[in-house]
Amino acid sequence: SQELEQSPQSLIVQEGKNLTINCTSSKTLYGLYWYKQKYGEGLIFLMMLQKGGEEKSHEKITAKLDEKKQQSSLHITASQPSHAGIYLCGADVATGGFKTIFGAGTRLFVKA
């Protein structure tokens, strides 16, 4: 079955530093999603990428999908304590319709 590998599993950064989280699949991704989850809460949508080479930005967060549509990265510039949480990548898998599966997540801690 298709799986999404996220790296690193956890990350501790000093406030103001940049960081990158990666999401990799062995198969072509149809619809790649990035979500953020605060502990004990539901998932908040960040961005969706569909086309090879696509890049989107929102505030200090940039997400990219490679040309082969098998790898995505999430980059945070000048991290702040508010960026702390769990970052999850998700992707659509064809199964009658399309179901969305998720990676194990990257836990981000930002030291003030």
Next chain:
Amino acid sequence: GAGVSQSPRYKVAKRGQDVALRCDPISGHVSLFWYQQALGQGPEFLTYFQNEAQLDKSGLPSDRFFAERPEGSVSTLKIQRTQQEDSAVYLCASRPGMGNEKLFFGSGTQLSVL
């Protein structure tokens, strides 16, 4: 409704007890998903519906787990004879169409089996 609503927010069950978890999706959303999230893990797919049709239930861990969406709106996830390994957060999500769209998540039901 304004968002995806799940109830109860917390549920404590004794081992062997049956539980029912409810999900009210956003009105008009065609697709509805259930996920199980263990502590420190990402959400694991359980099952999903398009309207009232259950298109994929491959993620249900055992025949003790059953989900339904009889009228294509509200959904219930039922767990029979709960076991300690069923302790997790159960997340429900919905989306307007059938794919290539973001999911809208509820806050989850935290199930603790003692």
